[in-house]
Amino acid sequence: MDNSPSYTPPKIWSANKESGGRFANINRPTAGATHEKELPVGRHPLQLYSLGTPNGVKVTVMLEELLAAGHQGAEYDAWLIRINEGDQFGSGFVAVNPNSKIPALLDRSPATPIRVFESGAILIYLAEKFGAFLPVDGARRAECLSWLFWQMGSAPFLGGGFGHFYAYAPSKIEYAIDRYAMEVKRQLDVLDRHLAESPYLAGDEFTIADMAVWPWYGTLVKGQLYEAGEFLQVQAYSHVLRWTNQIAQRPAVQRGRMVNRAWGEPRSQLHERHDASDFETRTQDKLASPV
DSSP states (O other): OOOSOOOOOOSSOOOOSOOOSTTGGGOOSOOSOSBOOOOOOOSSSEEEEEOSSHHHHHHHHHHHHHHHTTOGGGOEEEEEOOGGGTGGGBHHHHHHOTTOOSOEEEEOSSSSOEEEESHHHHHHHHHHHHTOSSOOSHHHHHHHHHHHHHHHHHHHIIIIIIIIIIIISSSOOHHHHHHHHHHHHHHHHHHHHHHTSOSBTTBSSOOHHHHHHIIIIIHHHTTOSTTOHHHHTGGGOHHHHHHHHHHHTOHHHHHHHHBTOOSSOGGGOBSOBSSGGGGTOOOSSBOOOOO
16 A cells, blocks of 8 residues: 555645646636637538547447448538647637537537537437437337446546546556556446347447447457556456457448547548548548558
């Protein structure tokens, strides 16, 4: 156990010093815009403002799956929001998502555009709009939504908890890492036990529950998230790995994973997406091929 001196919180907390860590430059205790900046608008009714993090990948996978299923109304423009540079605090983005987090969707097809923020809400909105990837009967719908909301409640322990203290915090805190590593492994065990008995999270069909969970936990068990695969012994979760690899073979998933991605191998990135042909167009800013 760490024997460093314990911290005694002050009676009243104040942000009077740098928080440190990788994202210190964008952390602040207040909401709202920091600067005026309009969002770009493309030619499609659906305008997505995002980044290819796990939460962003959920939505681009959904949109690409809808298009693959023949829903041409799901054509979209995907605009890159660089959160490290504070794009999410521009006035235009805050108008779409007052919480200043990616992804944010603007549906311009109605006379009065509809804004949708929070990745789970976007998945449900699109599923209901197009009648796809969300079961309609009571039991299967309940199962799908239960796993969707499981992800929404669980991933903060993985990302903001384990991921922050293991990979991004300015100093390693044994208690924090142990606490969140234990919870993440418990979550993986929950998934592994369920997927031992079910092909997908909600049964035999690929749904928005899988789209929500896969970018976080699928990436984790492949050792591609926080470089923590060995530390967490992720290879032990064989049923999660089977499910992960199965989903990774879907062409629409491969395309969705590339959209708004701004790191890694250039061939895995498609900074902006405005047409299906963008996946074949190779320019300095739009390099694409299946990962």
